[in-house]
Amino acid sequence: MKPPKHSLKLFALIATLGLAALACAIPGLGNSDGSLYRDDFSSTNSNWGIGTDADSSVEYVSDGLQFFVTTTNYFTWSNPGVEEGFENIHIEVTVKNRSTDPNAAFGLVCHQQVTGDSHYYMAITQSGQYAIAKAAIAQTDVFLTNNDQWGDSDLIPVEAETYQLGADCGNGTLTLYVNGQQIASVSDSTYTKGEVGLFAWSGEETAGTTVVFDDFVVTSLTSGE
Template sequence: MPNIPTLKPRMQLFLSLLLGALLSACVPIGQSAPQQTIPLGELLLDDTFTLQKGWEARESDWAYMDVINEGYRMWLTRNVYIYGLYRESFTDTVMEASTLLMSDNPKTIYGLRCRASEGNPANGYYFMLSADGAFSIRYGAGNAIEPLVKWQNHSAIYTDGRINTIRIICAGDYLALYVNNQFVADVTDDRYSRGFFGAALALPEATTLDNPADVVFDNVRVWAVGD
């Protein structure tokens, strides 16, 4: 799988960053059980996108993100990485969203974010899936995204047009990813303790308007971490 280089967006419509070694060779996953069990606390957000409630909305001739038809839709044709954030900062959270690919571009990369920094929103954590059935947990640092868990294949990720439900846990230094109610991977990292959550989309190479990376996020729920 190729890397995704930086392209600075026109008029700063989108924040993008260098994805040096974003995609490395996929290998089978080995871990089968989470290191921690994180209880759910107070429900902080339950968003079915009937209204625009604080999500970023941006548009250019090569990318788009906004609430439309009761979903948060993102599409992209350039080989960059974009993200849309919910502008409220949190510390320890569990986030879940339903995701549906709207195109059959097999190179689409999409997922959820937590703890995006207020000063530089490119920083923070990324929990990403690929349209061909792989995943990675990563962190952004300056002009690069580095792996905490490298790209690996996992059978929990649907690649046949069905909805993938993604759940991410950001609790203290503990980060975990679940897909379709199955544990996928976890890791510990203490670089970021607070920030915005959101959605992300990327392409490893440019494409055409009739075959973009195109995904809808829906049924977003965010909980505080319980006691």
């Protein structure tokens, strides 16, 4: 099942406007280490969309960005509010898995368009499944891998406490990595530039999806990781 989605981008936009009024730069951009964007979530002013409602919660917790999804089959994502977006990038993030639902999924968003509902995302579950997907406004999401179905990979540890996720988004290619190992790669050039983000996606278990993201880094594909 491909569930309803809930974006917390609105919160990020409000935060961006507030920071602009104070003449502050967006945290994490243009770092001396060559990364395009970097956030270890140690500051609650780093501009990600946060909030809590009846279906899900995205909040800063213990130097991480925690996603807690209470409703079943529900997809929640957040962005850092970099509206100009990125192209030809590699993304890395550490995921601390606190989920009890074996079908809890989580991952990375890239090339998200202004509408928000149009983007690519790369997902894994703690049961060892994965998907690289394309979302488009007013359309059902399409898995670009495994004939529009979840795939299984022995390279994804089952019920691990921590996962290192990576994604290449650029030059017409989308590639998913887990713990430094390539899981899948597909070609699609519908979107070539856009926002980045993180998401959690619940399965059939109520309140069974909890993940904490840390050490989010965006680098250029041309300059390496």
